[in-house]
Amino acid sequence: MLNYIWFGMMAIGVAAGIYNNKIDAVTNAAIDMAKVSVEIAIGLIGIMALWLGIMKIAEASGLIRIIAKGLRPITIRLFPDVPADHPAIGSIVLNMSANILGLGNAATPLGLKAMEELQELNEQKDTATNSMVMFLAINTSSVQLILPATVVALMGASASEIFVTTILATLCSTIAAIAAVKFLEKRKRFAVAPDAPQQEKNNG
Amino acid sequence: MVDLIVGSLNSVAKYIIPTLLVGIPFYALSVKKVPVYEVFVVGAKDGFTIAIRIIPYLVAILVAVGMFRASGALDMLLNLLAPLLNFVGFPAENLPLALMRPLSGSGSLGLLTDLVNEHGADSLTAKIGATMYGSSETTFYVLAVYFGSVGVIRSRHAIPAGLFADAVGAISAVFFCKLLLA
Numbered sequence: 001m002l003n004y005i006w007f008g009m010m011a012i013g014v015a016a017g018i019y020n021n022k023i024d025a026v027t028n029a030a031i032d033m034a035k036v037s038v039e040i041a042i043g044l045i046g047i048m049a050l051w052l053g054i055m056k057i058a059e060a061s062g063l064i065r066i067i068a069k070g071l072r073p074i075t076i077r078l079f080p081d082v083p084a085d086h087p088a089i090g091s092i093v094l095n096m097s098a099n100i101l102g103l104g105n106a107a108t109p110l111g112l113k114a115m116e117e118l119q120e121l122n123e124q125k126d127t128a129t130n131s132m133v134m135f136l137a138i139n140t141s142s143v144q145l146i147l148p149a150t151v152v153a154l155m156g157a158s159a160s161e162i163f164v165t166t167i168l169a170t171l172c173s174t175i176a177a178i179a180a181v182k183f184l185e186k187r188k189r190f191a192v193a194p195d196a197p198q199q200e201k202n203n204g
Numbered sequence: 205m206v207d208l209i210v211g212s213l214n215s216v217a218k219y220i221i222p223t224l225l226v227g228i229p230f231y232a233l234s235v236k237k238v239p240v241y242e243v244f245v246v247g248a249k250d251g252f253t254i255a256i257r258i259i260p261y262l263v264a265i266l267v268a269v270g271m272f273r274a275s276g277a278l279d280m281l282l283n284l285l286a287p288l289l290n291f292v293g294f295p296a297e298n299l300p301l302a303l304m305r306p307l308s309g310s311g312s313l314g315l316l317t318d319l320v321n322e323h324g325a326d327s328l329t330a331k332i333g334a335t336m337y338g339s340s341e342t343t344f345y346v347l348a349v350y351f352g353s354v355g356v357i358r359s360r361h362a363i364p365a366g367l368f369a370d371a372v373g374a375i376s377a378v379f380f381c382k383l384l385l386a
Contacts, residue, residue: 001359001360001363001364002357002358002359002363005363006264006265006268009268009269009271009272010267010268010271010272012272012275012277013268013271013272013273013274013275013277014271014275015275015277016275016276016277016280017271017274017275017276017277020275020276020279020280022274022275022276025274025275026271026274026275028274029267029270029271029273029274030267030270030271032270033263033266033267033269033270033271034263034266034267036266036270037259037262037263037266037267038259038262038263040262040266041255041256041258041259041262042255044251044254044255044258045251045252045255045256046251047251048250048251048252048254048255049248049249049250049251049252050248050251051251052247052248052250052251052254053243053244053245053246053247053248053251054224054225054228054229054244054247055247056243056244056246056247056248057228057229057232057238057240057243057244057247058228058232059247060232060236060238060243061228061231061232061235061236061238062236063228063231063232101220103220103221105221106221106224108349109251109254111350112254112349112350112353113250115350115351115353115354116254116353116354118354119354119355119356122356125354125355125356126355126356126357126358127356127357127358127360128351128356128358128359128360128362132350132351132356132362133359133360133361133362133365135350136346136347136350136351136362136366137362137365137366137369139341139346139350140306140340140341140342140343140346140347140366140369140370141340141341141366141369141370141373142339142340142341144338144339147338148337148338150313151316151334151337151338154316154317154320154325154334155320155325155330155331155334156325157325157326158325158326158330158331158334159334160211161331161385162331162334162335162338162381162385163209164380164384165331165335165377165380165381165384165385166334166335166338166339166377167339168376168380169335169336169338169339169373169376169377169380170338170339170340170373172372172373172376173339173340173369173370173372173373173376174369176368176369176372176373177365177366177368177369180361180364180365180368180369181361181365184361184364184365185360185361187361190360190361190364192360193358
């Protein structure tokens with residue numbers, strides 16, 4: 001899927017760029033974004049280090065296990081193939097809490113920690129598990145109780161009006177995400193392929 | 205009423221991070237006698253490796269998205285979809301943002317800024333736009349970072365599910381704004 005989408009975006013970009021006489025802009029975008037990607041990743045290092053350090057303390061003190069236990073009734077339904085006492089559940093719960101509270105900076109490191117722990121349970125390292133896809137879908141549909149600071153700044157006095165609509169819309173999209181994942185994970189075309197291509201195997 | 209809730213939520217929000225930064229080490233140190241400094245450093249080390257590990261995935265996704273965005277293909281898609289969306293009552297002014305949202309965070313913030321500047325923050329168009337922006341995430345970016353960090357290449361149903369949720373989010377943003385704010 002990703003192969004076709006990735007190639008498709010670039011191919012359409014070049015074709016439409018030629019048609020619209022914007023081929024220079026397309027070239028520049030490719031080169032600029034390659035640079036920006038690295039800047040984003042480098043910019044993440046400090047925030048990642050901070051939250052992963054704090055997470056390690058929370059883990060060592062048993063806090064994560066306590067939180068994971070408390071939310072077990074929910075998580076066991078969303079992530080049935082993750083053992084209830086696995087550390088991944090703790091990280092997933094913390095990532096979701098950070099998202100709900102609008103702490104984007106903290107959410108990403110916590111989410112990546114959760115991914116790493118989900119990967120430990122994964123038998124085919126280059127292929128996403130059902131739990132990984134569920135976790136990603138919940139993240140991209142963004143359950144949020146606190147409006148992003150950028151929106152508050154932009155909207156000024158109208159910000160409080162969109163508070164309710166944002167929560168309702170995000171609730172709908174999260175429910176849709178969960179339903180779509182549960183429905184699609186059983187489809188044959190999204191099944192885990194028995195053997196991955198050779199050159200991809202040593203990755204991860 | 206809503207003003208009060210939003211105001212208090214946002215004023216509580218600024219205390220959350222400092223509380224976590226102090227509260228977690230405090231609990232660990234006082235209750236469990238965890239050597240907090242040493243443990244912090246061990247955990248923090250992973251920040252570097254993870255950030256470096258996602259670079260190839262980020263480059264792949266962001267370059268493709270950037271080329272697509274710069275080519276004007278989005279505008280062509282808009283022209284194609286506009287009659288259909290007008291027919292079902294989806295406002296044409298909000299369509300670019302709805303299509304941009306899963307692709308690019310900075311791109312969609314730019315479009316939202318345009319909407320606010322052009323129509324005013326108290327217009328329904330801007331409110332729908334802000335609701336769309338706030339109720340969704342940059343699906344392709346999150347996918348690249350999250351799956352990339354562990355080397356997952358085969359995303360299976362992640363993209364169809366994510367895009368479906370984005371579409372539902374955009375439609376519900378229009379629906380609830382028209383219902384409650386119009």
